[in-house]
Amino acid sequence: MEAAAVASSGTGLRCSLNPVPNPHKISARVRFTTTRQSCAATCRPLLLLRPTASAYSAAIDSGAGCSGVSKRLAVFVSGGGSNFRSVHEAALGGKVNGHVAVLVTDKPGCGGADYARCNGVPVVVFPKSKSAPEGVSTDQLLNVLRDLKVDFVLLAGYLKLIPGELVQAYPRSMLNIHPSLLPAFGGKGYYGSKVHKAVIASGARYSGPTVHFVDMQFDTGRTLAQRVVPVLANDTPEQLAARVLHEEHQVYVEAVAALCDDRIVWREDGVPLIRSQANPNEYM
Numbered sequence: 335m336e337a338a339a340v341a342s343s344g345t346g347l348r349c350s351l352n353p354v355p356n357p358h359k360i361s362a363r364v365r366f367t368t369t370r371q372s373c374a375a376t377c378r379p380l381l382l383l384r385p386t387a388s389a390y391s392a393a394i395d396s397g398a399g400c401s402g403v404s405k406r407l408a409v410f411v412s413g414g415g416s417n418f419r420s421v422h423e424a425a426l427g428g429k430v431n432g433h434v435a436v437l438v439t440d441k442p443g444c445g446g447a448d449y450a451r452c453n454g455v456p457v458v459v460f461p462k463s464k465s466a467p468e469g470v471s472t473d474q475l476l477n478v479l480r481d482l483k484v485d486f487v488l489l490a491g492y493l494k495l496i497p498g499e500l501v502q503a504y505p506r507s508m509l510n511i512h513p514s515l516l517p518a519f520g521g522k523g524y525y526g527s528k529v530h531k532a533v534i535a536s537g538a539r540y541s542g543p544t545v546h547f548v549d550m551q552f553d554t555g556r557t558l559a560q561r562v563v564p565v566l567a568n569d570t571p572e573q574l575a576a577r578v579l580h581e582e583h584q585v586y587v588e589a590v591a592a593l594c595d596d597r598i599v600w601r602e603d604g605v606p607l608i609r610s611q612a613n614p615n616e617y618m
């Protein structure tokens with residue numbers, strides 16, 4: 335594997351780091367370098383470990399040592415990362431029985447990647463592009479996810495289509511959140527404010543986020559959860575986006591919590607349902 339695929343903060347990992355690099359434990363073939371780099375303005379400068387055997391080992395050890403049963407999550411973002419943040423905080427607070435093992439992004443300078451670095455979550459850039467030459471290939475990403483023992487993949491505002499090999503590697507284990515009531519206002523080109531503009535222009539009176547399993551296309555996988563918000567007469571796309579985003583943060587955490595608790599039941603016709611935590615005979 336080429337260098338520069340993973341960056342992990344040296345100070346923010348939640349559990350103790352293994353000081354002895356063990357390059358045989360992982361498939362990364364990388365050299366050990368460190369660079370000082372500033373995080374977002376609100377964070378202290380951190381010592382960043384560039385893709386190294388020890389960075390991988392530390393990332394693996396940090397999760398494994400935190401809880402034997404908690405699920406290991408990879409979160410994919412392209413933007414501000416508020417959904418990533420709410421899942422990460424829910425995991426830290428015990429609402430989600432999981433641990434964010436890695437943040438994957440196509441935009442290494444985005445807010446979500448900054449938040450990850452500031453919070454000791456390793457960052458992998460995917461895919462490789464002109465603006466992100468440090469990015470990894472699909473095979474390399476799959477190796478990283480295997481090395482980090484990732485159980486579930488969560489797309490949280492990641493705007494690239496996920497390659498088929500990756501979807502196949504995580505059957506019934508990859509979720510996305512979309513800011514409309516799918517199947518309406520979904521598919522290629524429907525992302526961010528474009529969705530909300532289209533909803534308002536259509537005259538729809540209700541909107542809201544959808545959490546769904548990921549298949550080979552944009553926004554067509556099985557719906558797992560939805561929330562409804564009103565579309566008000568004088569809404570701007572920004573106002574509607576804020577109302578929907580507030581619900582996204584709740585519904586994504588609930589869906590991810592259910593995934594990590596094995597509370598998803600697949601109906602015979604292929605529809606996934608969330609079993610209530612309080613009453614196992616009820617579905618949400």
Ligand code: GAR
Binds near residue numbers: 491524579
């Ligand atoms: C969210 O509204 C999410 O639903 C949307 O991008 C935003 C990311 O916000 N995703 C899509 O439009 C996917 N088609 P965040 O970075 O603050 O979580």
